[in-house]
Structure formats: structure tokens, C-alpha cells
Amino acid sequence: MAGAYIRGMGLSCALGEDAASSVSALQRRQMRPVALRLEEFTEPVQMPYYRIPDRAELFDAGRLARLLPPAARAAVTQAGLTPGEIRRLPLFIGSSCFSIGVSEARYAAALAQQPQTAIPMPLCGYQDMAVVLQQTLGCRGDTYTYNTACTASANALLGALHMIELGWYRHALVVGAELANRTTLAGFSGLQIVADALRPFDAARKGLVLGEGIGAVVLSAETDSTNRLRVLGGASNCDTWSVTTADTGGKSVAAVLSQALEQTHLQPRQVRAIKAHGTATPAGDTAEALGMRQVFAGVPPLSVLKPCLGHTLGACGINELILFAGALQRGFLPATPGFATPDPALGVQPITAPEPAPDGHYLLNHFGFGGNNTVLVLEKTAP
């Protein structure tokens, strides 16, 4: 199993507008959701929200084109790719929103100006993020855009990894992007799984809190002397129990964890810690906790990052990988703010204070609508 190295990372999220400051804020356990109230609907939408602190209007249609390139450029710059490598760079994008916010804005403007000729979904398809990145970064390689709900960017990373291992590409830019839009905010409000605060694995957990974030990783077949992080592999499966909820018995979660370990030739005892998905929904955390307990005789230390940046949906795979990898590079496992009271039905609890992060293997869990479960395996080694 060759895996692929993380050569560069870029991030913009509620914790900060670059990867380094975001990891520092994570270390400080910063939590700064803003109160959101959308009055435009027949029923008001009200929720806390973790937004990127860019000072623009939340639904400004220009944010996608402004915020996407800097994170990707930071990853490419840190990776030290040559102009020729950037030109050939393939893009693997995972998102839940794509350009829906821009589409909403154009439809709303058309309705306001000429309602008779306004066409819904004036922007359709999934290609706009790739086009923005191609135009601003100059990369002209193949594009793969994944839409598998909250596992999208984790699955995009797996896709890139396999193609790098086959020698099809030497480097790949993997991007997770989620920006505020009315469809997502109102849609989740309608599902009634949004809570006032994120309390992962807590007995009092009531649901998730949404957030936005753009993360980018350059994955590479090659390493350099300073590179200490390798994506070893992972696994993905589909739980057909319910389109919105994992099997609360934990069976499919256990299956995907076992597949990830088998695929990377690891034993459960070799896992140093787990970055849990931890949406803080009653059913989601139950499925994840019971699944982990079926695989691990003693569940390794758990970190949940969502209380610090919110649930960034299709982008959470890359955003949380960057934060977790950054924490490992600095030698700590992130604490989980928001957790206070253990749930005896779960039998697991996240760490509430930072712990040392030794060299070794780490799992990153991701679960999404459509029954999608994905686990990534990350290896940290001494320089």
C-alpha cells in the first residue's frame, strides 16, 4: 500500500482564513458561531451558524469566486509545484452546495426584474467550482466532482489517492467547498435536526450546527524530507437502512471501519486515535459509537472538530483532514468542546482536553445522507 503524501494544505473556515491560524484557533478551542435569522420565508429560519469571517454579505453571490481560489492557491504554493505541474494538475472536488448560492441569486434577481421569463436553476450542473479553479490557478488537468453528501470530499480524496497509486497522476488537488446558501439552510431547518449548540456524543445532544469552509490539499506520490503525513488509504460503503440516517445498530459503520483497516493492513490496536464524524444528532452519534465499539475492544481517543467549525457538509472530509493533520503536525490531538455528559447508551466519549499525538495511524470518519460512509487512514511519521 503506497498511499499518497499531503504536500500542501489551504483552508478558510470559521476558525480562520488560512490553515495555520485555523489550527491555532482549534488549539485554543475557539467556537464562534453567529446567530442567523432568515426572515424571507413564510416560517423564519433561525439557527447558529459557523461562517467564514470575510465580512461580506452571507449570500453574496461573488463569495464563491472570491473564497475558493485562495485556499487552493495556498495548498499549491505550499506543495511547491512547478508551473508545468500546476498546468497538468487534476482537480478532485467534493461539495454539497456547488454553485447553488449563485443560482439562487440569479433566479431571485430574474424574478424581481421579469417574473414571466425567470427560469429556475439558471446555473445547473456541478462544474462551476472546477471552472473557477481552472481559470484562477491555471490548472488544466482532468476534473472529478463528487456529490455524495457529507462524504463528498473524503470520497474525492480516495478517488485521487487510487489514481495516484496507479501512476495516472503524480499530484492531485483535492478541494472541499461549502458556502452558505438558502437551499441548505432552509432545507436543514425543514429536517428539524439543527440544534442550538453542537454537543457530540453528549447525553444532551440534540442535533448539528451548520458551517461553511473551503479546504484544499495537494496529494502527491512523492514526499520530501519535511513531509510527515501520508494518506494510507480508506474505505467507503453504502448503508441502505435509511436515506438520511445510518443504521443505529452501527453495523454499516463497523463494516466500513473494518474495511479501512483491512485495506491498509492495520489491526485495531494500531490506531492511535479517531477523528470522529460526530454530528451530534441522536441517531448519527449512536450509529457511529456502536459501530466503533464493534471494531475496537477499547475505542481509541476520539476528537470531534465540528464544535469548532460547524458541520461543513460535503467539505467536511477535507476541512477536518486539514485541521486534524495540522494538529498532528503540532503534536496534539484536538479536544472536543461542547461535550459534558457521557451518554451511557453510547459507551464512548470524546477527549475534552488536548492530548499528545504520537507517530502512528489515525482514522477519520465521515458519514452522510444517501447512506454514504467513508473512513480515511492517515499516517504520521517522524521527519
Add this chain to the structure above:
Amino acid sequence: MIRAISACDYLQPVPDGAALPPLEAALKDLCRERFRRIDRFIQLALLGSARCVAGRTLRPDCGIYLGSGLGPIGNNIVTQQQLIRDAEIPKPVNFVNTLGSSAGFYVARNLGLQGQNFFISRRGASLQAVLSAAIADLTCGVVGQALLGVVEEVALPLAEHRLRQHLPGDLTLAEGSHWLLLQPGTGDSRSLELKHFTKFAALEDFLKSVWRTGDRLCCARSMEARVAGALRRDFDAGARPDPAAAFHDSLEAAWLAAFAASPEPGTLFLADGSPERGWSLFYLGA
């Protein structure tokens, strides 16, 4: 060696003024249960995948690779109208079905699959994206079988659907669900291969070395016209597939699946690429 052991091609032109043909009766025979909360895109995915599998027992590690340029556009239109025009919170079923992965969920549930389940898009070339992903995973041994589908839905009214895609007003539109069941091994079924080339000349040389009378070539729409023209002139002058006959965003998939399902001799080549991307050649052999 990867083989296409089964295929299904559903391509349905939608004439102006016509309603979309109902699919419920066909789905009643193809589905293990009656799915209530599904839209047209999911219906098309269920129809094509079930016909392709045709009652075969699939491997437990069979992966689903669903591609589409536009995804569940009809449902997304309804959701956006609820949200923006009517100022209403979208209905949960509409919101959940805006995700491309919902269709894959119902396909997996109908066929009893629990392996990996991906929705991948590349506008105008979603077939190439899912083919690449499936071939990579089969080659790496990540999956033992791949059920690969490309689905494109038509949203009425057709005039708006053309405007949305910047298409000419007289172009005939079609909906489609095109599927292949792939697995490694040997046998009588068609072989599927993918070759990458750094230089275009290497692709041309390779084609010259393997080309036989009766073979067919498709140049992806994303290829530069000059390059595609040169390939057509040297190998196969036929415009394949013919977008004037009936168009959707992934028309190459219709051509590939129809060929895979047919007993026609020869090999079908699909060329794609650019000087920056490099060049790729997918081919489905006899």
C-alpha cells in the same frame, strides 16, 4: 482485464409539446419494493440499473459509479421554486433528493448492494469521469465489480431546459440511463481498457497499431475540434454519437452502452484529452 458483462441503454428523445413517458409501470416490474419518495432522476437510475443487472447476483463488494452532468435537475427546479419564488422552506423529500447520492442510495437498496456508492460529475464528460474512477478502483482491487451508470434527465418545459444549457432552440433533447456492469476476468463478454498518453502522436500511433476495419471511434466533445477532426479523418469519419439526433449532456454514454449491449463485431474507441490534460483512450473490445 476488465470486462463489461452486461449493459443497458435507455435513450428517449422528448419531442416538443410531449409529456415525459411514465416509468412507473416498468419500475413496478424492476423494483423489489415500491419507492414512494423518488423523482424522475431516481426513476431513471432505477430503470437502467435494474435492466443492466437483469436479475444477476452481484458481488457483495460491487461498487456503484453514477455519473451525470446535470443531476436531479427536475427536483432541483421544484426545490428552488419553493425556496425563492414561493418563499417556503423546501419539503424534506425535495431537499434530500437534491443530492446526487440519493439516486445511488435507491439503486443500492433495490439491488441489495452495500459497497461504495459514488456520484461523480464532469460537465459534458461525466462518462469519462465515472469510467476512470471505476477502472481505477477495479484495477486497485478496491471493488470486485462495478455497476456504472450515466443518467441525464430532461426538465420541462423544453425551451427553458435548452436555455439553461445554452443549447440551440431546435435541438431535440433526450433523457437517458446508460449502464455497464464491469468486473475483472476473462470470458466472452467485451473487454474494457483505458490507456493514457502524454503526447497526441502516441495516441495516434497506438490507434494505428490496433485499428481494424469495422472499428468505431468517438472523439469527446471536450476535444479541440482540429484534433478531433484529424482523428476522424484518419480513422472513422462518422459523427458518433450524432448530437443532432437527440441530445443530452452525456450522449457518449448512450453510444457506449448501446454498443456494449449489441452483438456487433469490432472495437469502439472513445478518445479524450488535450495537450495539458494528456490524452486518454477508452476502448470496448469484441
